[in-house]
Amino acid sequence: MTFSPDLEARFEKLVASYPEGRTRSAVIPMLMYAQDELGAVTPELVAEVAKRCKVPPIQVEEVIGYYSMLHRKPQGKYHVQVCTNISCLLVGGEELYHHASKKLGIGHKQTTADGIFSLEEVECMGACSWAPAVEIDYTFHHHVTPEKLDQLLDGLKKPQ
Amino acid sequence: MMTATPTEVTTVTLSINGQSVTAPAGTLLIEVCKKLGTEVPAFCYYEGFSLQAACRMCLVEIEKFPKLQASCTIPVSEGMVVRTESPAVVAARKDMLEFLLSNHPLDCPVCDKGGECELQDMTFRYGAGESRFTEIKVHTPEKQWSPVVFYDAPRCILCYRCVRVCDEGLGVGALGIQYRGVGAEIIPNMGDHLNCDECGACIDICPVGALTSGAYRYKTRPWEMNHVGTVCTHCSNGCKTTLGVRTDEIIRGNNRDSSGINGEFLCGKGRYAFDFNKHEDRLTSPLIRKDGQLVEVSWSEALKAVATKFSETQAAGGSFGVIGGVHSTNEENYFLQKFARQGLKTANLDHQRTGDVPALLDALSGKSDVLATTDDLYNTAAALVIGSDLAQQHPFLAYQLRANGRHHNARVYTVTPGKVREADYAAASLTYGSTSELFGKLDELRDRLKAEPELVILFSDAIKGADVAKLVAYGDSLGITVKYVALVDYSNSRGALDMGLLPTLGPGYHAAPVNGLAAPDMLAAGLDVLWVVGADSGKGNAKFTVVQDMFLTPTAAAADIVLPSASAYEKSGTVTNVCGQVQKLKPAVRTMGTKPDLEIMGLIAREMGLNLGIWTHDHVLTEIRSGVAGYNVPLPIIQTGGAAQAQPVNGRVPLDGRPELVQSAQDTLFTSGTLGRYSKALTSVIEYPGKLYSDNQ
Numbered sequence A: 001m002t003f004s005p006d007l008e009a010r011f012e013k014l015v016a017s018y019p020e021g022r023t024r025s026a027v028i029p030m031l032m033y034a035q036d037e038l039g040a041v042t043p044e045l046v047a048e049v050a051k052r053c054k055v056p057p058i059q060v061e062e063v064i065g066y067y068s069m070l071h072r073k074p075q076g077k078y079h080v081q082v083c084t085n086i087s088c089l090l091v092g093g094e095e096l097y098h099h100a101s102k103k104l105g106i107g108h109k110q111t112t113a114d115g116i117f118s119l120e121e122v123e124c125m126g127a128c129s130w131a132p133a134v135e136i137d138y139t140f141h142h143h144v145t146p147e148k149l150d151q152l153l154d155g156l157k158k159p160q
Numbered sequence B: 001m002m003t004a005t006p007t008e009v010t011t012v013t014l015s016i017n018g019q020s021v022t023a024p025a026g027t028l029l030i031e032v033c034k035k036l037g038t039e040v041p042a043f044c045y046y047e048g049f050s051l052q053a054a055c056r057m058c059l060v061e062i063e064k065f066p067k068l069q070a071s072c073t074i075p076v077s078e079g080m081v082v083r084t085e086s087p088a089v090v091a092a093r094k095d096m097l098e099f100l101l102s103n104h105p106l107d108c109p110v111c112d113k114g115g116e117c118e119l120q121d122m123t124f125r126y127g128a129g130e131s132r133f134t135e136i137k138v139h140t141p142e143k144q145w146s147p148v149v150f151y152d153a154p155r156c157i158l159c160y161r162c163v164r165v166c167d168e169g170l171g172v173g174a175l176g177i178q179y180r181g182v183g184a185e186i187i188p189n190m191g192d193h194l195n196c197d198e199c200g201a202c203i204d205i206c207p208v209g210a211l212t213s214g215a216y217r218y219k220t221r222p223w224e225m226n227h228v229g230t231v232c233t234h235c236s237n238g239c240k241t242t243l244g245v246r247t248d249e250i251i252r253g254n255n256r257d258s259s260g261i262n263g264e265f266l267c268g269k270g271r272y273a274f275d276f277n278k279h280e281d282r283l284t285s286p287l288i289r290k291d292g293q294l295v296e297v298s299w300s301e302a303l304k305a306v307a308t309k310f311s312e313t314q315a316a317g318g319s320f321g322v323i324g325g326v327h328s329t330n331e332e333n334y335f336l337q338k339f340a341r342q343g344l345k346t347a348n349l350d351h352q353r354t355g356d357v358p359a360l361l362d363a364l365s366g367k368s369d370v371l372a373t374t375d376d377l378y379n380t381a382a383a384l385v386i387g388s389d390l391a392q393q394h395p396f397l398a399y400q401l402r403a404n405g406r407h408h409n410a411r412v413y414t415v416t417p418g419k420v421r422e423a424d425y426a427a428a429s430l431t432y433g434s435t436s437e438l439f440g441k442l443d444e445l446r447d448r449l450k451a452e453p454e455l456v457i458l459f460s461d462a463i464k465g466a467d468v469a470k471l472v473a474y475g476d477s478l479g480i481t482v483k484y485v486a487l488v489d490y491s492n493s494r495g496a497l498d499m500g501l502l503p504t505l506g507p508g509y510h511a512a513p514v515n516g517l518a519a520p521d522m523l524a525a526g527l528d529v530l531w532v533v534g535a536d537s538g539k540g541n542a543k544f545t546v547v548q549d550m551f552l553t554p555t556a557a558a559a560d561i562v563l564p565s566a567s568a569y570e571k572s573g574t575v576t577n578v579c580g581q582v583q584k585l586k587p588a589v590r591t592m593g594t595k596p597d598l599e600i601m602g603l604i605a606r607e608m609g610l611n612l613g614i615w616t617h618d619h620v621l622t623e624i625r626s627g628v629a630g631y632n633v634p635l636p637i638i639q640t641g642g643a644a645q646a647q648p649v650n651g652r653v654p655l656d657g658r659p660e661l662v663q664s665a666q667d668t669l670f671t672s673g674t675l676g677r678y679s680k681a682l683t684s685v686i687e688y689p690g691k692l693y694s695d696n697q
């Protein structure tokens, strides 16, 4: 399996940045970057990452099962992640999640019919100080209110 | 002992429950407690495997540490003050058990592990009698991952033992953990099933009944079994296996008491492939060919017929050929060669040769202490494997080397015709296209091996005849201590050689008084009588064939008289493993109608009026100990389930110059010569029949 030249270069650097025999440390970043390029973690990707990081494929599977940010199915163009863990929950995280769900017409780990949005209720993202927090792809949005979320989503929906 | 040079260790003094102890710095606290006789409960900690610190059962109180500490991951240090039974520790243990039981089904009354379960034992000793959890327990149905491995997630306490034994111990890495929290569970490598060694090590090491075995599950309560420690009858590695027996049936094979040369290790054959013993095709009555058909007859009729045939042929000056077995005991093989040479006065004697041990002994003439034991494989600084897919063909030897690599950083070098599993940690792994390239590859390694302090060389039938002397010369040229293992295939292949089942060599590798025909020549010669004891050699052109076997093999089916023999799990006697280590069998069960080969031979001798001595295993062993070079092994060791290495001749061995007769059968993890065909445990797994030097290992 080969990736774009950019990603190949990135992987090369990644694998080289860990000490001899510790390439397993590259499993998570490799999966994340490759997922961005491929849209999802495919079985071929699992085998490839296992090979490159010199770990049994099942150890890659373990990582995918454990980390919710790794997906086996393609996500929407924008992946909306709403935190409902304790800090966010206390200041309206759950309402925010339900609002998003209603507005987009999809539930947890689902994708809109037009493929633009996918939604996920996530565990703590480490943004407690700015709760409630929403992460869209890799961008954090802090102190989000339902209104602010509407603006965000509407803004993204407009053809750019 | 061959050990890496010990580096200077400093010791520290600490106090455990008020008692002062010294230990080497860096030792794990839990180990120091164990040595002291202080029990610290543990689930995830397992000697020999990586540290996990997952279960928190081993928490202890250490002064100046703000919280309780996991003793399985804390190295001892100077002045530590440790308490293992303080109220805080006792309370913590109770709490940990309460957590572990929060989703546990507590189906102990039907669980295979009931009575042998570490969770039961710990709850009994340290647990609370009640639980504060009122939530509904998460339940998931049990899953079958292979014909031999089943998983019941609710019972699992996520200690990772199975994951580690498979990955680190076997080098397979077929198990993992999926999801997290309450949803976390063990997963097999193929999504919903396993593709692995099917060794069952994961099942054995599981502290609870989460992993269960297809052979054993729901069959018995452990306390209803008798446990018989004997030796696995499949490959040459000679693992001790403890057979669980109930009402004359073997229902389990394991070695949980870690006795014997192999500790807990067993491959799938040792753990499951005892089932050939009760295969429905097992012969239980003697057969004689009458009007072209093999028909059942009584033992007395059959024995008389064999004796009459033997005597008449002898009287008429007819020719004999005798082919012995590679699973028969040393006593049986010794008695058989004596019967052939002294009784039938024939030198036509052979067996299925799978490794060139005579050539090795000859090449090593004049050297002492040069034959490695299975212990040496765990302790040597370096090992070189030639021409064998060790993890497949010699699972225990491969396990020893891997453990040595893991624990002592031993360097393993492989020179093989294809990819081997050892390559994943080997210092160098070379492959060759044909055996003619082999020595060229060895030359490539010469400088690296010269830099090693010592070496054990294991070689297969890829090196035989004159090449063996060449290999020993190569070993000599390294200028370091070198020990050797000539790999052979089956449980007593080595013993058959040592006992002189050869046309030119008698017991102890002494020249036979007269040279006879080798097996293929016997088959071609059209002998008057061919006597095959525990082998599927074919009958060739023999005019009359007598076969002793457990099954109607093609050879038996073509025979004139067939005598049903007992299996290795049904008799006593000794066997010699690939490293020359002698161990004693113990009968676990009996099969009605069969007799051990030794008894059959003894009865034939009696019918013939031959005096070949008393035919009990003990008596013949005494004769072997006094008469066969190197076999004066200490009885107390082998009688108590230990292994003692026989030290065969140190001197020239007259070779018959027929290296082409040495041929490994190339069995995989899932085949075992004739025996394997009758083990459903082996033939039912998806990996069967397996492949050597496969790319995906």
Ligand code: SF4
Binding pocket: B149, B162, B165, B166, B167, B170, B172, B173, B174, B175, B194, B196, B197, B198, B199, B200, B201, B202, B203
């Ligand atoms: S049976 Fe052996 S190889 Fe298969 S998963 Fe269990 S430990 Fe691993």
Ligand code: SF4
Binding pocket: B155, B156, B157, B158, B159, B160, B161, B162, B163, B186, B202, B205, B206, B207, B208, B210, B211
């Ligand atoms: S299956 Fe057994 S060995 Fe494996 S993690 Fe669960 S309890 Fe531990």
Ligand code: SF4
Binding pocket: B232, B233, B234, B235, B236, B237, B238, B239, B265, B266, B267, B268, B269, B270, B271, B394, B395, B396, B397
């Ligand atoms: S390695 Fe050989 S002796 Fe040991 S259990 Fe397996 S087949 Fe039996």
Ligand code: FES
Binding pocket: B041, B042, B043, B044, B045, B052, B053, B054, B055, B056, B057, B058, B059, B070, B071, B072, B073
């Ligand atoms: S034994 Fe120490 S945490 Fe499991």
